Amino acid sequence: MSRFRSRRRFLQLLGGASLGAAGCLGRDGGSSSPTTTTETTTTTAEPTTTSGPTSGPDERVTATPPGDPALSPSGTWPQYQFDGGNTGYNPDVSVPPVVEEYWRLNAGGSPVLDGERLYNLHGRGRDKSALVRRDPSTMAERSATTLVRYGINSPPVVAGDRVVVTTFIEAFCLAADGDEVLWRGPEMDGIHGPPAVGDGVAAVSGGGFDGVPTHLRAFELGDGTERWRYDLGSDAKGAPAVADGAVFVVTDDAVHAVDLATGERRFRVESRASEWTTPVATTEAAYLSTRDDELLVLAPTDGTELWRAPGSGTPVVADDVLHIAVGGETATLLRDDGKEVAARFHGVPHARARETILSSDEHGQLVAYDSVEERRLWIHQTPEVQVADVISQGVGTAVPLDGAVYVVAADGFHGLGPARN
Template sequence: MDGGIGGETTPRGTGAGIDERETTEPPGQPALSPAGVWPQPRFDAANTATNPDGAGLRDGEQYWRLDAGYTPVVDGGTLYNTYRRDQDHTDLTRRDPATMAVSSRTSLVQYGVNGPPVVADDRVYVSTFIEVFCLAAERDEVLWRGPKMDGVQCPPAVADGVVYVNSGGFEDVPAHLRAFDAASGEERWRYDTAAETKGTPAIADGTVYVAARDGLHAVDATSGERVFHQPAVSESWSTPVAAHGAVYALGGENDDSLVAVDAASGDVRWRNALPTAPVATADALYVGTESGVAALDPADGSIVSRLGGGGTPAALAGDVVYAADRGTLRAIDVNGDGELWSYETERVQVTDVISQSIGGVTPVDGAVYVNAADGFHGFGPTR
């Protein structure tokens, strides 16, 4: 999502990092008043990116912008994210979600960490390029880690006491999916996809779904045995979304389409020429189109309504869907009232690259957290 939104760009700051006007030390002021949870990168293990019981911000403004790490999750009154800048190791950081003040950090590794974390049952799970960490939610402690499984490119998925880690493969390690006991870290099973796969799995109704370059793999969550393989889905970076008795994933590198696959049989229900993953509610799918955000009918993929705004839907809370339009955050009413508010992040120069982008959106009641090229933003209701 890197890139500008047209016009000329003037480099700002030192040229070696985020803009010099960004606050580098939390806490941020004024304080937000957040409530509720967003415990996984796309809210739940099905990757719907929807909290139907949440309350979206129908009016909003920026409260602060900080140098405070990457896309977070929120659970139990704590915000969790990873942070590395100017440090030897990447940390899992526990923060006050109102101000981003740090309560504790746990040092992880010097190499790549996949964010955001996942919170479940008072534990936090973070994957690195080669393994998964299980950490205590409220204190600086690693409960278990490993084993090494080169080629992990995405956060894990957690459901019903099991952690699922998808490895795209690396050198002599073939691509595969592994299931670990969430409490002990003991491996339960391994499934070899045998094709490049890099997205977070989706879990629904006792089945794990993984998109690989050779198709969508459905795996029994208990045994690790294949349920079906559907070659119509062939985008290795796709993160499947499970809802409405279907699995939604991207068609492939040369097939810019959204494909709906029956979650039980593996048959293709429909496909639509839309190259973005959806946000799914109980009765609709929200996607980005050339003419703005639209709602699709899950039964056939047809457009039911056009909501306006622009960009790609990233998350939904209550009746507000948040879309990332390059470097602009847009809050859009799902009931047809159009764009409620928006905020354009700044263009910044990091080393020799000019960037304006949004990397992640995390909404809770009373607050929205945005990881962008120009820093970590906290948005609250208009004061």
């Protein structure tokens, strides 16, 4: 029986849960035609249970939505890592200073929200190729659209009245409020991550598949028209970032910046980064971690190196500081020069809401810290889970809102709300 306890394995699980594709390695014999479903009526049946796959313990959550009691969330989280730049920072929401678990469900993967609806993929034992629209307070299904049998990448992106998702070979744009496919992109085998949306454009990175040239494409959000294609030259499997009028993407040998309007190269800077790296970009800088556990910071205009510092994973970039994993802890650095300016927090960073940092460790603990007072607010423990002969544990996604925190962990989907006593 194997236990995934190492720091390296923890970081792999963290990236896979946040950015993982559902069934993307399987193909359906070349068929990629979507099948849309009718509006799904949510029932209030009692939660169900299922037996485990072996004679040993099976700790997977099998309770089905709706969750009870209901949360009262407000605010948005429209894209992977919150915005097109992947900053992971929403200054307009404040998580509760003390929380408790309201429910834990089999309710799918990493969520995005537009304030009225929550969008994600189906959970364990369900059709993972379906995009689901849910009630953010209980995770009850409002409708579901099945796209392709070989699965779609998680999470989707919500932009106004549209939601964009990518499969292993193409992009789909759907109506946010109903079961309708508005457009679908051309085939571009080897899409591993979600798109990035900004300035009315959806940027999709494709390649990293045998015999398929790796490239970046931009599509008009309105009608799916291809605006441009840019050849990357080597594998890129992380999510792109959109900021400062450009798309930033990391391959296994370089970081590229491409003009969002024209598709012309702004710069290409060689780097020792993994093809799974997701960059973070703002109007002041582009950030990426390298294989040497260094955070590399570049000028977004020409790729000039601004500074570098120890760090791994995807940083969370706030107003004047950023948070980055260093040796299993969260370090806080000045954005101007990389100087470390605060006490380190336990675990690696997921997201920040106003002054609260959310981090987690390989033992499944999610911790909230007040970044100003440098003190711990609360801890939420997620259990380990056994599937067949593998025991795993860890937090893949933490999404903060006013009045709620959503946690996608190895054991299920957790809804946290204000303590009620």
